[in-house]
Amino acid sequence: MTTSPRVTVFGSLHYDIAVMGPARPRKGETVAGTSWHPKSGGKGGNQAVSSARTGIATSMIGAVADDDFGRFLIANLDRKNVDHTFVRRDASQSTGMSVAIFDAEGDYGAVIVSGSNLTLGDGDVAAAQVLLNRTTLLVLQNEIPDAANVAAARAVKQAGGRVLINAAPARPLSTDLQQLVDIIVVNAIEAEMLAGVPVAETLDGALKAAKALADVFPEVVVTAGGAGVAFANRQGDEILIEAVKVDVKSTHGAGDEFIGVLSAEISSGTAMNAALRKANREAAMLVSTAETDRV
Secondary structure, eight states: OOSSSSEEEEEOOEEEEEEEEOOOOTTTOOOOSEEEEEEOOOOOHHHHHHHHHSSEEEEEEEEEEESSSHHHHHHHHHHHTOEEEEEOOOOSSSSOOEEEETTSSSOOEEEEGGGGGGGGGGGHHHHHHHTTOOOEEHHHHHHSOOHHHHHHHHHHHTTTTTEEEEESSOOOOOHHHHTSSSEEEEEEHHHHHHHHHHOOHHHHHHHHHHHTTTTTTEEEEEOGEEEEEEETTTOOOOEEEEOOOOOOOOOOHHHHHHHHHHHHHTTTTHHHHHHHHHHHHHHHHTTSSSGGGGO
8 A cells, every 4th residue: 555645535426506594494484594605515525625635535436417517526635636537437326415504693504415435336446446556545424325434434443544534424334334433523413412411612521422422433533513623532532622713714625624634644644633623623614604605
């Protein structure tokens, strides 16, 4: 395996429609929005772009349809210097998409339609084997099938690379996948599901969850929203980092920015404490930027 740092993201690509309004609608309610705009999304795509922005070599493995949405997403990866050689065009499905509705405080709710993302599997792993053989860190999420994640993780581990999973959205992980993960990153909700214990969105609560999950995963990162981030590993090391205080404009994409930067730093050999602090700062900078001002 090459020693040159390379992050490979195996995951979702979504064409996002962002709708701005004074509030998110309640059940049965219609709210008059103020504007909308398209943007590139999917946890996989977002994390790949964030990783590439640091300057590290970053590749994306995914699937889109041969449609306008898919072409939009490919063009974005191109502009952001993400290698998309192994993003497959699938004529049998529509490109994954989502609609996110933002309120005046910058919080949002979203609905995703996975489309072509659910077709990812063994064939994509086999096609990208040459890439996976030289991957320093593989980044996974829960927006594609668990079996696809297992296949990609197994290929990278066999080649000597490491595996990081952002276990979001929250769902149980198969035993096969758990055994292949080196680093897991979750928020309080996801940590609560995986640890089976209530998790308060505080630094103490995040650390408690991280220590519990370290019985299963070698290294654990638990993000606690505006409180900060906690880390624990099987060796008993602990890290607590308070959130950077900023004027929040939009929380959309904060987790993906954190993951992308963290992955790039880990792949480059940065110590975990420093990697977490940089990822924490970059995520804070993102949430302090209005949705409409992001490039």
